[in-house]
Amino acid sequence: MTETITRAVAEAMDAGDALGGCREWFTLPPGVIYLDGNSLGALPRTTSDRLARVVEDWGRDLIAGWNRHDWIGWPRRVGDRIARLIGAEPGEVIVADSTSINVFKLLAAALELNPGRRVILSEADNFPTDLHIAQGLRRLLDDAIDLRTVDARALPDALDKDVAVLMLTHVHYRTGAIHDMAALTAAARRAGALALWDLSHSAGAMPLALNRAGVDLAVGGSYKYLNGGPGAPAYLFVAERWIDRIQPALAGWMGHAQPFDFDTTYEPAPGIERLLVGTPPVLSLAALDAGLELFEAVDLRQVRSKCIALGELFRRVVTQECGGHGLRLASPADPEHCGSQVSYAHPDGYAIVQALIERRVIGDFRAPDVMRFGFAPLYVRYVDVFDAVLALRDVLQTRAWDQPRFRLRALVT
């Protein structure tokens, strides 16, 4: 029989938490339990100063800032910080544009690197923008390529001789389910396909080993676990063996071999810089760099262990406190197969999330019926998880959610 979990248990877990001190690195609103760092990460304490400094540099050095502060080198330098987090080498990652645009770049590249094959294979309920981008590319290419989507379990069998690239999101945005990156990448390779991974929901929440897994291409956002700020620039990874074989479809001057020669004929830069397009967003890069700097002192294995422990605690306290209210676990049963979130389905999930937000417990909702609770291990405590479940229990028991004002859908959910 399982022992009852009390708040004291959670407090004891916090007391023994090797990452407990990291919370001080962030500015968090008092009295709020923030379980949505998987959507928008919290504000590092260092970000304000970093932004203030880059603005001061702009004001003082003006155009000379590009050389004096190496702004021109930031996309790669900040990319190198990300490389360390995802098991890539320096020079294989660059910060640029949005995740969506980077998907476009790398899908176009993959199709060209794998001539004679025309299919993009993906999961049917992959994050929408990855599929939208593939649909847009197919349309642009007048259906010369195809997008094939299947359920996760059917992926290996769908890897036939027509598949040029397998495009998957490593951790599912709604359920938190983790794909086996190494196994699926190996399966893709055996089938003659490239593997393109979207790391938006995993980088910064667990160790990744792109090169060890033989991954060809990857993209990711930086405003979730990497704490780069709302709409922070994204990144992309290209395995070293492919970089110089890519002829960018989005061929912009910052990807040119000699951008400041102002040559009107495009010639790609020799390294990962060829996947740049326009001028680097210096202010945003400064903010992102502040977020990434925090990870220099962090062991991602500890981060992953804490993710799992937070998730397990959440599940166990929900089981203990919230039975009989129709919650259905929407995440993998095994926490080892789940990213840094736990999701529950409920027909009134949207209203329940709103009622929780009124109690200052911030999760989010994903259509059609999923409540997501995310655990960013650098700033979420075990007591937060415990208290959040008690708030959830209260909302369910009192039917606090059953009010018209909680049923109005806001624009961004």
Next chain:
Amino acid sequence: MTETITRAVAEAMDAGDALGGCREWFTLPPGVIYLDGNSLGALPRTTSDRLARVVEDWGRDLIAGWNRHDWIGWPRRVGDRIARLIGAEPGEVIVADSTSINVFKLLAAALELNPGRRVILSEADNFPTDLHIAQGLRRLLDDAIDLRTVDARALPDALDKDVAVLMLTHVHYRTGAIHDMAALTAAARRAGALALWDLSHSAGAMPLALNRAGVDLAVGGSYKYLNGGPGAPAYLFVAERWIDRIQPALAGWMGHAQPFDFDTTYEPAPGIERLLVGTPPVLSLAALDAGLELFEAVDLRQVRSKCIALGELFRRVVTQECGGHGLRLASPADPEHCGSQVSYAHPDGYAIVQALIERRVIGDFRAPDVMRFGFAPLYVRYVDVFDAVLALRDVLQTRAWDQPRFRLRALVT
């Protein structure tokens, strides 16, 4: 006979300058004459506070910031500020991505809007990235389209029945030459082509009238005259008559009709939002908005008049002071046909610019031999122009530029 222009003449011009007070809106380094606002605009005094506020909002409101501060609406709201500057209507402009990526979006759109035609026509020495993007698109489409480039004067005759879209930069980055937007747009229309204008070197420096000229599509950067900061996000314009007919090639979730329904099938948003792709860069948008806000109090006709007057003063003092040193005017002879810069060619232009920078007169150099002097009328004074020419005269007379350290090309010039 022309009277000698003394510094007192320039001082008198400043005293009578209706825009003289605008300089106070900016933080400028003391002792520097900044004639490179056409490359990177100066720092508005309000930018720091604006950024500090948005960072504070992020830290306090976290995910709720998207609704509470309408971050999600900023690309359009900031776009509306730009619309006013370029003669467009609210809802025809949106802030997104980089100029290069916006060129890609609109070239792809133009080719589809004008079926049966396959040629992109442009000027042979258009700004490189516009041509690079067209080259990348041609390659992606397996040469199903073509890029035709001709000298500026040959453009009207090159508008034949194969041309789908005429793509031009309104003000030439190197020479400052202004295209007749209305005449060339009308010529394109008569020939059955769409007109796509790059406004990077004109918006904010002169009144523009896109709709009056019948322009179909436009793009522009915001880190020059609009003072959005290094690498600030770009914008695009689509004439209202075309918006709902565009099926975006870069089809990302932020351009979806219902992004937060997480529908896996792309369906474009009803308005200009369909040309969004990824998540809006909130921090950068805040900085850009601070830059644009300054223009609310500015009459662009006065701005244009001052541009011309600053340029004329520069030319006249150069003629008066710098004869016999091999300077060749690389801008149109008539200031009315020139944007907010004056360019001179000189075989040692690069070294001369470096020697001027050492004297704290900041212009820039564009290959192969052009020295650019830009006049951002909100903060450049007539005495700055006068003093800059005296510094140039000094550098030329003493051959101060003729030193090895001035010949080493920096990465960004």
